Amino acid sequence: MGHRGDPRRARSGIPARPTGPVVYDRCWRRRLRGARRCAAALLALLLTVDALAGTLDAGRALLWTGLAVLLFVVLLPARVSAGDGWLAARSLSGGHRVRTDLLVSVRCGDGVSRRLVLRDTLGNRVEIDPRVLAADPALWHQVDTGARRALAAGTLRSGAVVLRRLSAGIDAETARGVFKVSDLD
Template sequence: MEHRDDTRPQTAGSYPSGAGTVVYDRDWAEDVRRSVRCAVALLGLLLCVDWTAGGLTWWRGALWLLLAVLLLLVLFPVRVSAGPGWLATRRLPRLRTRRVRTDLLASARPLDGVTQRLVLRDTLGNRVEIDPEVLIRNPELWYRLAEGARVSEAAGTLRCGTAALHRLARRVDRETALGVFRVSGLE
């Protein structure tokens, strides 16, 4: 069954190929380890409490294991990658890759809530939702997105969200400069 936001065959144009390399979220592996540690810690804590209370049975142990797996699925980070003219995300629970053409962006809308999200839509109907912090922590990913957004803005396809992208660009620049100052000892 196809979901309306799944990656689907292109009706017009293909993904740009070129000399650029694909870049990934460099903190993803550490985020995965952190998620696994939290799930294992919860499982260990629940088993210890249940064992010391004297009520640990095999079915209660299976229930605690199920709870730990659910926590892992909730905490598991999204894998973000980008290349020349595209940005993609891959989520674990659904094992779907969603890809958006950054050189054909139609909108970039920030969503505020418990966690901030940036929703990118292209003219082909594809949609990607990412955490702006991933772009801030990974200037290479931001560069790929900004490069494509500039092309979209110049072509006139990016009609909604240019202000949000410009705010995000200032934030990325500020965090990158602070990181350079921190490394050089000028903080």
């Protein structure tokens, strides 16, 4: 791994082994525990109701277990990490990386769950929950630094407004957090 002919390097334009410090989503473990708890609570509830109704058997227990596993898979958060000039998200569907210093577009999809979609000049695409960046200033700093480089280089053609709004929201949330910790709120 990490050889000169590594196919991952050619595909993403990013070295196989990141250089410099790598920042990981520090809230990921908490969200993972939350997904486990929700799935376990659903399973316990379904098994309890079925047992109290006197209709619980092996087939139904297997069905409820499958439903709980499905809920866990749906709630399972992507593992987000960033470094100098890149952002990666790893989930059950695989890992995706973009070069933040080569961003072409950034959009924020509205709907039931907001998603931030980043695309780079190499054709790579990453979708993440913007709350992940809002909850982790170090992660946001890496993304923002790369996006500013892309904007300065002229590669970021659409999404500068989205990034400014996101930045303003993150700054406001950080200020509220500081005031709360300082008892100034």
